[in-house]
Amino acid sequence: QVQLVESGGGLVQSGGSLRLSCAASGSIFSVMTMGWFRQAPGKERELVARITSSGSTNYADSVKGRFTISRDNAKNTVYLQMNSLKPEDTAVYYCAGSRYYCSGSACSGPEDYEYWGQGTQVTVSS
Numbered sequence: 001q002v003q004l005v006e007s008g009g010g011l012v013q014s015g016g017s018l019r020l021s022c023a024a025s026g027s028i029f030s031v032m033t034m035g036w037f038r039q040a041p042g043k044e045r046e047l048v049a050r051i052t053s054s055g056s057t058n059y060a061d062s063v064k065g066r067f068t069i070s071r072d073n074a075k076n077t078v079y080l081q082m083n084s085l086k087p088e089d090t091a092v093y094y095c096a097g098s099r100y101y102c103s104g105s106a107c108s109g110p111e112d113y114e115y116w117g118q119g120t121q122v123t124v125s126s
Contacts, residue, residue: 002026002029003025004024004095005118007023009121011125012085014125017083019080022079023075023077029076033052034050034051035051035095035098036048038089045094047060048067049063049068051070055071068081068083088124090123092120094116094117094119097115
């Protein structure tokens with residue numbers, strides 16, 4: 001069983017930065033595909049970014065050039081660096097993990113991930 005715990009959310013002004021962290025338990029982290037999703041009130045949960053075990057990354061168009069996903073397998077942790085934040089980035093951010101390697105544009109939906117964190121709130125004020 002894998003448990004995921006997010007941290008780093010909070011309130012920030014438009015144009016500011018935050019870094020989210022997701023610490024994973026278990027011994028399979030290094031082979032997992034990890035993703036960050038977000039869900040705003042009244043909206044569906046959407047993929048923000050994901051990173052495979054080999055370090056290949058994919059981003060939603062809305063965050064390209066502003067957000068960076070990375071991982072540290074030695075620390076069983078995945079990060080989401082968020083810069084130039086906008087009010088429309090306000091949402092609950094969730095860390096997710098899949099046991100499978102996701103090539104290309106695969107693993108873009110919540111149904112592709114077996115493990116989830118509890119979520120952390122990010123609020124961007126204008």
